[in-house]
Amino acid sequence: MPRPGRPSEPIDLNDSDRTELERLSRARKSAQGIATRAKAVLLSSEGLTDTAVSKQVALSHVSVGKWRKRFIEHGIEGLTDAPRGGPPRRISDDKVAEVLRLTLETTPKNATHWSTRSMAQRAGISNERVSVIWRTFGLQPHRSETFQLSTDPFFVEKVRDVVGLYTSPPANALVLSVDEKSQCQALERSQPILPLMPGVPARQTHDYFRHGTTTLFAALDIKTGQVMAQCRKRHTSKDFLAFLNKIDATVQAELYLHIIVDNYATHKTKAVRDWLVAHPRWHFHFIPTHSSWLNQVERFFAKITLDIIRRGSFSSLPQLRKAILEYIDENNQNPKPFNWTASPEEIFQKINQFCNKLS
Template sequence: MTGAVRRVLTRRARGRKTPYRDKVRARMVLLAARRWSNAAIAAEVGVTVDTVRTWRGRFAAQGLAGLADRARSGRPTRFTPVQVAQVKALACQVPARAGAPLSRWSCPELAREAVAQGVAEAMSASTVWRWLAREAIRPWQYRSWLFPRDPDFAAKAGRVLDLYERRWEGRRLGSGEYVISSDEKTSIQARCRCHPSLPPGRARMMRVNHEYERGGAVAYLAAYDVEQARVFGRCAPTTGIVPFMALAEQVMTCEPYASAKRVFWVVDNGSSHRGKTAIDRLAARFPNAVMVHTPVHASWVNQVEIFFSVVQRKVVSPNDFTDLAEVEQRLADFEKRYNATAKPFQWKFTRRDLHDLLTRISEHERQDAPAELPHAV
C-alpha cells in the first residue's frame, strides 16, 4: 500500500461525512495492512469474516476502485416505457381538460387518475414523483402571464430597450441626455398592530401580530435615473396628474436635468400620464423632457418597478406603522440610504430577447388556435 492510498483510506475512515459503508471498508483495509487476521478485523469492525475476505480480495485486485459498489441490475421494472409516457403526458394536461375536477395536479392525484384511466392496475405517488422529477415536470406549480395585446408592442418596447442601451432613433445618446424611469406605488397602508412586533432572537424569527387597525394609505411616486441609480420620490394621498407633475417638477428643476439637452421619461399607461395629452403636458412644462410610454401590460419593461420591489421587501413588509407620517418618513429615510449605496440595475433584456419572446408567443397562439372545420359541401 502506497502512502497516497493510505492517506485516502485514512480520510475515509475518519471522515465525519463519509458514508458508513465506505468508512467500514476503509477500516478493514487499513487493519489488513497492519497484518491483522480476518477474524480479528471482523471482531474489531463488527462484520463477518466472509465480508472481510471479500473486500480484502477486491482491494488487492483493483485497488481503491475495488472498494466501490458494483453495478447492480436492480429489481425488474413494473411499468413499461409506454405507461411512463402516458403518465407524463397526463401531467402535461390541464386537469379540467382531462376530465378531472381539479385546478392543478399533485402526485397522488396523478397516480389516482392514471389508475382510473386504466394506465396501470396500481401506482404510488412516489413513483409518479420520480418520473416527473427526471423531466423537471412540476404540474403543481403555476405562474400567471399575459399575452401582449398592444398592436405596437414590439415598437414601443423596442424604444424603451434602446434607451436602456443609450440609443434613441438609431443614434447614441450624448453626455447631456438622461433616462428616467417613473411610476407610482399605490395604496401603501399604515397598519398599526394591536400588539408590538417582537424582535428576532435565538432560533426565533421576528413575530408580527396578525390583528391591526387601518391608519389610511398613501401613494409613493418615484423617478429612477437608470444610469446613475438615483431615486427621487415623494408621497401623495393619491395618484393623479397633479402628483405626477409635482414629481416631474421635483426632478426637472434640479441639476443636471434642468440644463440637460434631453431627459427621457419612461412611464406606463396609467391614468396619471396616459396618451399624447400627457406627452404634450410634460413637454409644455419642460421643453427638454420627452415622455416615452411602455406597451400596455408591460410594466416589467419599466426599471422603476425593480426599485419598487426593493421597497416592498425592505420597507413595507412586514407592515407595522403607527400612522401615515411614519410611513412617509420611513420611505424618505430609505430613499436617502438607497441613493448613498445603490448601483445601476444590470438590465440584460435586449431587442434580440424581445424578438425571441414575441416569436414564442406567436407560436403559442398558433398552437392554441382552434383548427378550422371543413366547409360543408
C-alpha cells in the same frame, strides 16, 4: 491551427425514418429526452458535426455522438434508453404512458390540477409511484406561473427606443425612469414583532390594523441610481403633475429630460399633454403595454418593498411616509444604478423562444 477531430459517420435517412424522427421531435406531451435525441439525429443527417448539433439541442457533443452511433446501429429503437440492472419493474411502459397522458391532457373532477393521491386513485397505482414518474419526467402539477405577452402594435419600436436610452443616453440630457407605487399600506401588527434568534426566524402576527395608504411617486436617474421621490395621498393626474413640477424645479434648466413611463391613464390625460407642450425640454417615452419589466424604477419599487414596507409595522401614515423617504435619502447617499445589459435583439429572441414553446 486547431486539430481536426475524427470525422463522424454520415447518416442516410430513408423517408420512413425521417417522417418518424420528425414526429418524435415535435412531440410536446411525451418523453422530451427522445424528442431531443430525434432532433439531434435529424440535424446530424444534414451533415452537421457533433459540436454544431450540441449547440442547437440540450445535449453535449459526446451525447450527440453516442445517439448518432446508436441510431446507425439500431435505428429509431436505439434512441430509447437501454435496460438497466436492478429488480424487475413493477409498472409497465403502458402504465407510465397513461400517467403521463392523464397528467398532461386531463384534469380531475372538482379540481384544477392532479395531486399524487388523486392520480394514484385514477391510475390504480400508489401515490409514491406517481411521485417517482412525475419527478422522472419533470412534471409538477402543483406549480403554476404567470405570464403576459404584450399586444402593443408598436412593441418593437418602443423596446428599441427605451433600451436605446438605457444603453446610449443622449448628451446634455437626463434620463429618468418614472412611475408611481400606489396603495402603500401603513399596517400595524396587532402584537409586537418577535426578533430573530439563533435557530428561530423573526415572527409577526398575521393580523394587523390599517392606518391608510399613500402613493409613492419616484423618478430613478438611470445613470447615477439616485431617486427623486414624493408621497401623495392619491395618484391622480393632478398628483402626477405635482411630481413633474417638483422634478422640473430640481433639474438644471439647461438639461433635456427624457422620461420613461408606462401607459397608465394618469400619464396621458389632456392636462399632462398640455403641460408637456408648455415644457418643451420634456420628452415622454412610453414602454409597451404589459411590459413593466422594461421600466427600471419598478426594480427599485421591488427593492424598497422588500427592505422596508412588506415586513414593517407602522402605527400611522406619517410614520410610513417618513420610513420611505428616509430609505430613499439613505439610498441617495451611496446610489448604485442598475446595469441594463439586454439588447433589443436578445429581448426579441427570448420572446420568440417563449412563443414557440406556447405554440
